Structure formats: structure tokens, C-alpha cells
Amino acid sequence: MKKTFKIVAITSVLCALAFSATLFSCKKVTDGIRVKVNTDIFTSPIGVHFVNYNTTSGTRPTDFSIKISGKDAALVYTSDGGSNYNVFGGFISLAVDKSAAPSPTHPVNFTITGSISGFAPIVYQVSITSDSAVSIIVPVIEYANPPANTVVLSTQVGLTGNASPAKALTAVATPTLANPATINIANGTTFKDASGNVISGNTLGVVATQYGTDSFNSIPGGLSPTDVLDINGSPIPGGVRFESAGSLAMQMNVDGVPVKSFGTPLQVNMPIDASLLNLATGNTVAAGDVIPVWSMDETTGQFKNEGNATVALTGGKLVATFPVSHLSVWNLAWPSNPCPTPLHLTINTSDPNYSGGNYRIAIIALPINGNGAPHVVGQPIVTSIYNGMTIDITNTPTNVQGEIVIYGPTGPSTSGVIAGSAISFCSTNSTTITVPVPSPSVAIHVITQFVGYCTDKQVTANLTGTFSYTSKTDALDFGNVNVRNGYTRFSILEGSAYTINAIYNNKPYTADITFTKTNFKFPGNSSITNGIASYDANANVLALSGQLNFSCK
């Protein structure tokens, strides 16, 4: 019996040893391990929305390609590092190479150009002066539905021997633009291609967009260009600010071949609004005044001073006439030097926990010597906001009394001013504005964890870039959130229904989400997969997570 016990004891020990060896090898160490790669390799995330300038039109710019050109184009990428700039749903996410270290003294300047069927050409200059996120709204003129004070001339001219007869082309007047510009073509004018060769053909096609005071902010190339040449062809350091008196963007072709220049320069008669303020005199514009003429290369966004046009009184109306030797954008504008020092703006929010929205920050210049009217100068800055946020606003006008104003978060042109601060530009170097924001009771704080999943390498990328959200019902209600290594935090109104859009690997990823204080899964038609939302009532935080699947080969 005693010996039996001993044998059992030894057998038990040996069994335990065998059992331990089994346990030792039963679990794979790498099970469930996911190597995560951060992707914050760029700086200055830039969300760009392309919208129809005419907000009443149901036609939106959607999917198309753009080009990035200009001095610092090589430093600009899509947010996933590409250089194929494809817009999806009117949105694209860009970023800047970290080595650029953009600052007010070393800005990253580039030009966005593009062409959308049925819309005026896109030429938009961008100047990035910090590593902060930037939201840009590019309003585009739809030929069929131009905004007020803007007309589109679309016509054809028959050619004989590759030359045009004398023609005066004028768009049909509208209630808001009673005096459209006239493009005069001299008899025998030939049309040349980019190589300077006369184009052979029978029909000249003309599309010309005349920008009025209500659409000056969508003039191709913008009103604060940084890449500007003087009349001698020398660069103007820091660029200029334009006070436009009228602009014409022309596109022509002969039997489909684009026209770049002319055998004989065209003559353009540009009516001038008599209420405009002449920056050079400080008085409203009058006959005899001289307005500088600028042309723009639409492939680069570079402006060049082409001389002056003199305002004349013709038939009781003010008209400036100038020659046009080449296409495409011509702008009558008084230049002014921007302030050498940026204006340091601090934004506080009424709810210190708020972060989000789609606010526009604009400069309004007040009349000089009581003449003219308050008017927006330059292009508004579009951005989400948070308490304590700071922005350096460059290219402010010189020695002008005015205001920095902030418009509400719902769209580019319909919301009124909700906060502002009077400024004596160039004298005042900093200011603070407190912005009323939605109360915490109706806003939901949202945090995210969006990852990219390599379907072929089992690597997870913590995504970095700008995601957009667009209302399902209101085309003017959209905004950006800047995701860094998968994470972001923003605030949004409870019950809002948006489509979230991210672009990765040249492909859009979307999910329709209604922001509610509940737990829910993303809809089944989402291309952002495994999407879930978890609501923490105590913190009033809705945590979103989702996955973008793509190949990493």
C-alpha cells in the first residue's frame, strides 16, 4: 500500500510536468496583437471644400481633380501623402511637409487650380503660415446660375480664314448687373495656342465670367495673392491686397483647341460701379481715375501688372478700357501693401469645453474719409474653434480702420456676424474675441478613434488628416474635423445628421451619422467599417470609432 502511494505520487508529478509543457505551448504570443503606426508625418492639415457660389442652386461641385502649383507646391500633399489631388463630394484633405515649418515670415504659398464642367475655372491661392489646421471654402461660379452682380457670356463666333470679323461681345444684362462688360474683337484677329501658333478652325467659342461686387471674393486667384509681378516682371515681396473694381475671366477655343493669345489684342470695356472707393484718392471713383490692370496665369495663379486703365465717362456711365493680349483672368484693382506684422487673434468660447463648428473670420474695412461703404476685404478664414485658440492673420490692410468679425457656423454666406472686434489695422497687433457657441445642454462632445487597416499586412494606421462632415439636408451646413493619429475632439449639436467623409488612398470613405446621446452602430452602407458610437452620459461624450480598410502593397 505504501509502495502504491509512492508510485501514484511520482506518477502525479510526471503528469504535472507533462501538463505544464502542454500549457506552455497552447497560446500564441502574438494573438490579437496589432502593430499600430502613427501617421502624423505632415503638418498644417488643410480641409478644402468646393461650393457653388450661388447657394440657391441645387448643383454642387462633387468629384473632380485639381492641381497644386506655385512656389511651394512640392511641399503640399494629400493628407495620406499622395500627389494625386482628387476631390470627392466637393472635399479634399491636404497637408504640408513638416520640413516646411510654415510661419508668417516663411509662409507656404501654393495655388489650387481645377476645372469642373459647367463651372468657372478654379484658381485659388493659399498661404499657410502656421502648423495649425486650416479650413478653406472655395466658392465656384456655376455658369448656369451665377450669383447676383455676376454674369456669364457664352457665345460662338464664326471664323473666316482662321480669323474673326469685328465683334463686340456683351453678356445679357441682369437685374443685378445692368452694365455687362464688352469684349471687342478687331477685324482679322487670329487666335494662338500655347506655342504661339495660329489655330486653324471655323468657330471661336467664348465663355467669359464677369465678377461684380457681390462675387469679388470668388475672383480666380483671390484678392490677396502672394505671387505677384510688377509691371517690369519683378516679384512684389509679400504680394498685394486687391481692391477690385471689376474682373473678367475668359476662356476661348477654336474648334476645341484652347486659345492662349491673339494676333491683335482684344479691347475690353469694363463698366465701373460709381459707388466704389478709389483707394488711391480716398474718394469714390470718378472719370479720369487710373486703375491698375492685372492679368493672371491660371496655371500658376501668378498675377502680373499689365499697366493702367483710365476711367472715362461714356454715355453717362463710368467705363475703363484696357487691352487684353492673352487669356485668361483680368482684374482691375487698386493694390495696397499688407501690414508687415500679422494680427494675433485670440478666440475664446462662451462654453470653454466647446470645440468645433465652421466659423468664418473676415476682415471688414470701414469707409475712408466717410466715402464708400464697409466691405469685406480678402477671403475669409474658415475654421473650427475652441477656447483659447489663436490665429495669426496675415496680409491685413494697411492703415485702415475696420473690424475682425466672426460669422456663424452654418454655411459660407447666410449666417450673420456673431462676434467682432474693432481694429486699426497695422496699429493694433493683437485682439481677443469671445464667440457665443451652442450651450452644453444641446451640444455633444465627440471624440474619435479612426484607424486605417492594411488588409494585406496586418498593420493598423492611426489616421491623420482632415475629415469633413456635411449635413444631409442643408448644403451650407458642413465643416471639418482634424484627426491626428486617429483622435480628434469636437462638439456638435445633438440630433444633427451628417455624412462623414474621409479620403484615403484616393478613395472616399463615408458614414451617415446622426449624433445622438445613445450607443449605436454606423449604418450598413458605411464604407467606414466596424463603426460604433458609445455615449458616456456623465461626460456628455460620444466616442466614435471606425476602420478604413485599404491595401498597403
Add this chain to the structure above:
Amino acid sequence: MKKYLLLLSLAAFSLQVSAQYVQKSTGDGSDLQREKSISLGLGTTGVSLEGKVGLNQHFNARLGISFLPVTYSGPLTLDGVKTTANITANLGKVSLLGEYKPFNTLPIRLVGGVGYIFSASPTATLQPTQSYKLGQTTLSPNELGEMKIGANWQGIAPYLGVAFCHDFPKHKFNVNVDLGTYYLPKPTTTWEGTKLLNDNQSNEQQLDQNLSGYRWFPELKISLNYKIGK
């Protein structure tokens, strides 16, 4: 990682020096002389030095120390990520064991006791060796950075096993074989990364779970005993 642990568990055999003592009857049963020996061992827990003393006819006591240095440098694939791995692990322990001889005629003994693992913190530094295309970006190994993964089994570890061959040499030398296992403390892990791999701490929890079963540390050891005294 699996390779690493296999390396750890399949460590080099070690030389063992042991000092053994045994309690031995003088013949009339009234005067006991303790047998003792010292041994040098080589086994899966490394090189060991151990002393043994006989307590009575059925029980011996052993006190020893062992050390197992492990280094590995070479390719290692972690979840599809090809890397060059540099692994170091220095396993050190002291042990206090008791032997029970159930049979007078068979040279086999039950062994039990505890070890104190004073060093069991392997670290693996993994440097990716290939570029990765994420979106439209190709990230080089240098841009990615590296990962440093560590685990720690330090603490008290019970031991159970069997020993074969005579416990003390009849003359000056003999050989003993030990087969048993330590039950290690539950490990804790660390996962650090640099550059673009610096957000992998969340893998610590998963690695903790995966390693939670890796607590049995088998020992197969061959010892050369030298008898001290007559």
C-alpha cells in the same frame, strides 16, 4: 516573440557544481554523519551551482543558484511586420529544494521547493526591415522607428519535479538528473515604441493576456556531483 520564448525555454544546458550533504548512519544508529556534496549543473535554467545535505535516510535539502544568459539577433516577423530583433534575457534564480526518497532501492526522488526569480526580464528590440505603404505614403524603416517589448516574471516560483540517479556519490563523483518545472509569477509586460511606432502601449494588455499562460518553466538538468568528506 514566440521564438524568443522558445529560446528562453530551450536554453543551453549548464554546468552545475553542487555541494551535497547527507545524513548517514555510523552503524550503531546513534551517531549520524551528514552526507554532503557540491554540484555543477547544466540545464534549461542555465548554469547552476548547488549544495546538498542529507537530513535523514529519506530527505535531503538543496540550496542553489543558477543563471541563464540568452541573446538573440536576427529576423523576426511580428504580426506581419518583418523586423530585425535583438533579444536579451538574463534569467537568474536562487532555489531552496527538498528531496524525498520514497524507495530504498530505486534511485528516484521527489523534489519540491521554491525558487526566487531575481532576474527574469527579457527585452526584445524590434526594428522594422521593410518600408510600408500607408495610403499614398511609403514609410521607411527609419521613419517608422522601433519597438521595445519587455516582460517580467520576477518573484517567488514554486518547484516540483523528480530527480534520478543516486543522491550522493558512493565515491567522489556521480551524475544526477533533475526533471521538473517552476511555476513562475504572472508576468507583466511593457511595450514602448519610438517615432511612428510610439502608440503601441495598448498592446501591453493583449500581451499580458497572451503571456498569462506562460508560467511553467520546465527544468531538465544534468549535474556532476562532488562528494565532500568521507
